Amino acid sequence: EAGVTQFPSHSVIEKGQTVTLRCDPISGHDNLYWYRRVMGKEIKFLLHFVKESKQDESGMPNNRFLAERTGGTYSTLKVQPAELEDSGVYFCASSRDRYTGELFFGEGSRLTVL
Amino acid sequence: AQSVAQPEDQVNVAEGNPLTVKCTYSVSGNPYLFWYVQYPNRGLQFLLKYITGDNLVKGSYGFEAEFNKSQTSFHLKKPSALVSDSALYFCAVREFNAGNNRKLIWGLGTSLAVNP
Secondary structure, three states: OOOOEEEOOEEEEOOOOOEEEEEEOOOOOOEEEEEEEOOOOOEEEEEEEEOOEEEEOOOOOOOOEEEEOHHHOOEEEEEOOOOHHHOEEEEEEEEOOOOOOOOEEOOOEEEEEO | OOEEEOOOOEEEEEOOOOEEEOOEEEOOOOEEEEEEEEOOOOOEEEEEEEOOOOOEEEOHHHOEEEEEOOOOEEEEEEOOOOHHHOEEEEEEEEEOOOOOOOOOEEOOOEEEEEEO
């Protein structure tokens, strides 16, 4: 079974540019989550999809962040325009069970905004 | 508000010795508790969880954790550490009756170094 895959693994952009991160969850996992870890700080929840619907997007920092999951398969997270404070590692995770199941994480996409 | 504390940034232990990585939490209701591990250049990997039942939970790679409700702790343990256990360990909590709120609240992580 293929795991959660994220692309790109590392992106370096300048302030004001746009970046789109992609996550392919494990097949059959309806639940997809985005988390972010800024250097030296805790991992923070961004949002949760159930299939193509946003179940909880309370962690999205501001309207420069847009997440989509068309068709309930892969998801994209777009940052436009990027700011310095957006730098960090963006993790995607998926799960079959939304209540008690463990999350399966991708390797993360490291974003560096210069 | 929910929170997780991992009081040690780094834990050093000699190979073969027992290890403990500490975690305390705060939730308003009953907790779901998790430990994840991140090996270098890898994604986070599930180790174990406490939902209900026996306070001692056994997980992957010989790790276990003990839920202590009175001390609001969920410390990770292993009787005999291996060099390959060296990694970053994260504790996380979710409130039991969280309704539609499925998000995990994470600790800052503890870097475990096992010395040969």
